[in-house]
Amino acid sequence: MRVSRQIYRFSYVLLIFAAMLLAFTACEDDDIQEPQQAIALELDYAHMVVGNELTLTPLIRNFKNTSKEYEWSVSDSTVIEIVSVANNFAATVRAIGEGSATATINSLDGTEEASTTIETNLIQESEVRLPATITAYTQSTVSIVPDFNLVDRPTRNYTWSANPEGIVSIETDPETYAIEIQGLQVGSTELTISSDDGEVVGTTTVTVEDENDGVLKILAIGNSFSEDALESYLYGLADAAGEDIVIGNLYIGGAELDLHAQNATENNANYSYRKINAQGVKNTTADVAISTALNDENWDYISFQQVSQKSGQYETFVTPLTELYEYVSANVDNEDTKYLLHQTWAYSENSTHSGFVNYDNDQIKMYEAIVDAYDQASNLIPTYSVVPAGTAIQNARTSYIGDNFNRDGYHLNEIGKYTAASTWFEILFNKSVVGNSYVPEGFVALDAEIAQQAAHAAVENPMMITELTDYQSAGGDGVITKNVLIDFSTTSNSTGWNGLTSFLEDATIPNLKYEDNEFTGIELTVTSRFNGQNTAGETATSTPFNMPAEVSGNSFYGNSKGEWAGLLIEKGVLKLSGFQDDSTYEFCFFGSRTASDNRETLYTVIGSNSGSAAINAASNTDEVACVQGIQADANGEIIIEVTSGANNDNGNGFFYINAMRIAPEE
Template sequence: MKNWIKIITKRSAVFVALCTITLISACSKDGNPNGLPDANPAEYARKSNPGVIKILAIGNSFSEDAIESNLYELAKDKGIKVIIGNMYIGGASLANHRTNAERGTPAYEYRKIGEDGVKKNTTKVSLEQAIQDEQWDYISLQQASPNSGQLETVQKDLPAVYNYVKSKATNQNVKYAYHSTWAYAPTSTYSAFANYNNNQTTMFNAITNVAQKIESIVPITLLIPAGTAIQNARTSALGESYNVADGYHLNALGKYIAACTWFEKIFGQSVVGNNYNGGFSSFEVKVAQNAAHLAVLKPFEITSMSTYEAEPVPLANPVLVDFGNATPSATWNQMSGYTVGSKVNLKDTKNVFVGMSLTITERFNNINTNGATGTTTPLNMPDNVSSRNFYGNARGALFNGIVTPKGVIEVAGLIPTLNYSFSFFGSRDASDNRETLYTVSGTNTGSASLNPSSNKTQIATVENIKPNAQGKITISVTAGPNNVSSNGWFYLNAAKITSN
């Protein structure tokens, strides 16, 4: 009897063990054919990739601008392996993300740059799917730009989005970031700009006010001040050079600045000196990298970059200057200020900064819009350039309350060992002789003149002027000896500068 009991006991144990193995196996099979409870998701979580930094942004087109270009390459230059994800819905706000999280809506385009640098886009993805696709090291949140400076909108929806993301993250050591975005260009016509009285400074201050309060709303680890970096760069010689035509999305250089800011905050090392240049000139890279670095150092205030200048270079291509136009013309530098101190930093016709600048040291009277159109000169001017000018009145009765004996422009950033040549165009709808004299002075001096009255064909050229030891030349514009107008009217519409 005892032997039978032993046999039955052993067989029962084997049967129970087999049943247990079968149940565990069934629980772990996809499709769950036996209708058993789901297996523990942790069994299937994507394994961590040692040595690879994984970054996920939950955002919109502004996160697209910031991380889908350049960030991978900046990291690669420093030997840093990355995976970058962007959960994209155009214009998505925190309220949108909150709704999508609560409903599990697969509304996103999941844009993922793999370890190999190849980007793959997948549509109809939910937040949960993307969050659990990798053991993310960093997950970034942001507000849509129309509300980026409206604190109450962030306070309302950010905690819910943060809590949802945290509940789904598979990396217990994940760090959370807040992407503080940029103010619009002053010329933006986007309707949301009215939220900030159509004022860039007002918008920037509102955004940084939100940024300063983020840590009191959710416990983030990193604030990424991309907007401050853009604002810093706007104080440089590059000016408003970072937005596309809509005035709020970033152009290629703006995207590079934003990515530089992300690089420095995520990886904890200065981006200044990074060898990846994004195809930009050395001066543009210098401004971009330093704008980002300065923003990381002072995320809530603008740091002036007015002292950043391009290094002087020989002119491989001509420099063209349009006097009196605020509207850009392709390949032309616009100088719209005619009073003392007005300054423009110059690019050549290939859009490369050449280290040169023009500064008004003696003012012109004003701007005239009655120059010739349909001109035929070696300058190949569009009508937008030839039809406007700086003008002055060298003598006679006051005009606009003043007499301007001459207008003087200082050209700086020249190479003292080179010779420079200048061609000038002046034009005004008139019939009398308004001869204008252009004098160019460095270590030597040269002059040339023309009659601007209804001029469509003539230019005045001064050749082979050598800068002084400081790399400067002055241009003086005044009435010529044959000028018969009672006010001594003189004009400067355009100029071309070349070097030997």
């Protein structure tokens, strides 16, 4: 059989090793022993799967000349082939057919030779997987990489086809059969990849949309702060203004720019991808990479942000923001994508966040540092705009609402989220949000107006605080004439209820309202904090409060007997202030937490007189504790203390307040 040879010739200038060892032995005819074999290969035998590659490296043991030429050859070119040879004569061999063959390196003078025998087996893919659907756009491209089972490289030959034709053009990689499609016209087509033998077939549906389809698409790469600003109310504001929008948020809690940059370069699939489509439907997909989200839509805007505690430290932006932008801009299809920086907000003055010390626990100092850092960072990349959400929140804090836009000292409560979303609306649509008709259920119209005005002023003057002088008071005469309902939840937004959305000291409802949203002129303040929020209250209840599930299911809690989460909270204390006459009131309380032990909670109301009442909050569904005949003291104040009752046998002494009603007495 004739041997097929593939020859690669090289000149090699030999370096003289330290010394050539010559073994001499005493013998009668003075013969010198022959030197060892000068060349060998690491492997004498190898097994390969057709389609794979293997590197064979020669080992040089001895040289007789100062230079030598070498060549590689294969015994059967239908089984293996030499793909390339490196400077050190290492050969890359690819298995191209099933069988047995040798790969040989030898010197051209015939004095040195080494071989490896290679057995190959053909393992063929039996399946190809494609995405079920793909969205593409006119004037842009999308890549599709088929996923073949069993093999790294497909062993069959494949052909792509589109039905109907003319919707997309196709460019195919002949090695991997990955394709890049170009949207040609609006419409849908079925793409099919088929092996030439008809054994393996895969299909996907491609929908091509107009790049200028009138739908604004925004993708945030962020954390819980982008969640607060974008996911709750931006869609409603856009919809009310007749604007179509798609909102994407790549979320990792507490993620900073360094982590985003690392995830981008390593293509880590560890984001929660929240997407609100053009119909307002939100879907969440786990374990998504930045690259996947970039390819999901033809994004008009992409935003970046720093983690909140570092948002006022410009030096933390410099390297990761640049790296993240370079990755994103290189992997988006839309050449007209605009890049935003999402300015975060300063913490509330009562915040216990560990990062607040970076700014000496000073809200204004933190705000000014954030404004300055984002202004400088905007010069690191081609920034279309800084979204001044932090300035909007600071503006809103100058209103009668005060420092009550956070639920835990740093995340936003519902009116805070609405304020941030209003700021985003103005930046994205370049129109005023003032007068937008979207006021979410449970909101007071005046508060929504304040949020819109604060956002509008921030966009007009993003580097400074604008005092909302027209919104210093909400009215009310300091006399409660109708029922007042209060719930205790950081996510409170129930119609007719006043939501105390922070359990920290100095948290406030600046002006309690009746169920019809008229104001009382009475302020509620936390003067001694609770431990936190509990979400395990009973949701199906029958009490005179007629509570929705989101009210009865949430509570503020304390622990009077033993530490919990590093805190011992013997009692939570509330203060009502602003009473203007000597009327008497009834105070009723509801506490609930699914449990089997006794978690009796004692409620004490103190004005010019006082009274107490208790209920067992464990799995409570129908009991309330009421104290009658309470009158404000000479300062117009009433104090409410919440602690564990005498019968509470829980080891930590857990106590709860889910809801409260204030009612006038005859």
